[in-house]
Amino acid sequence: MGLVLARPPQVDAFRGALDVGLVDRDEGAAGAGAIPVACRERDTATWDALRRLDHAATRTGALVEHACLQTLRGHWGSPIAAHARIDCGRLVMTAAVYAADGSAFVISHGIGSPLGPSTLGEDLGIGLLEQGAADLIAASAPVNALASHA
Structure with a gap:
């Protein structure tokens, strides 16, 4: 099974209109604006059609x-934001984790190679954890409604 990622043209138009409460940054929900499409490898006709939609920079991001x-x-409810882009042939990413009430945040920036995006993502995640992101994520965990009725 393969994967094609397309970037709808509306994403850029809506980016400025959405106020996601991020401190002076352009990040949004990680993966927002990317539409994953899977296809059977042997379905060459569909693959040929899908390849025209593939947007390499969006896939890398x-x-x-x-x-x-x-x-x-x-x-699923973690207050995690991320934005990656290709700039002058380099992969640039900013990621942040916020307190659910907006009272605190940790942020990390990095530059890497578009040929190895996982390394940059992991490095930024580790950097956020070292700054206390795990506590912010844990504090935002949804309360299990069933446990409160036990």
Whole structure:
């Protein structure tokens, strides 16, 4: 199974309109704006059609952001933001973890190679953990409604 990532043109138009409460940054939810599409490897006709949608820079950005998320081991409601881009042939990423109430945050920036996006994502995730991201993520964990009724 393969993967193609497309970047809808509307993403740039909406980026400025959305206020996600991030401190003077352009980050949003990690992976936002990327649409993963899977296809059977032997389905060459579909692959040919999908290859025209592939956007290499978006695919690379999604991979580095995903590697950071995996390193942080956040949950579905984790206040994690990330933004990766290709700039002058270099992969540039900023990632942050916020307190649910916005009272605190940790942030990390890095530059790496577009040929090895996972390394940069993991490094930034480790840097955030060293700054206390795990505590911010844990504090934002959703309360299990069933446990409160036990």
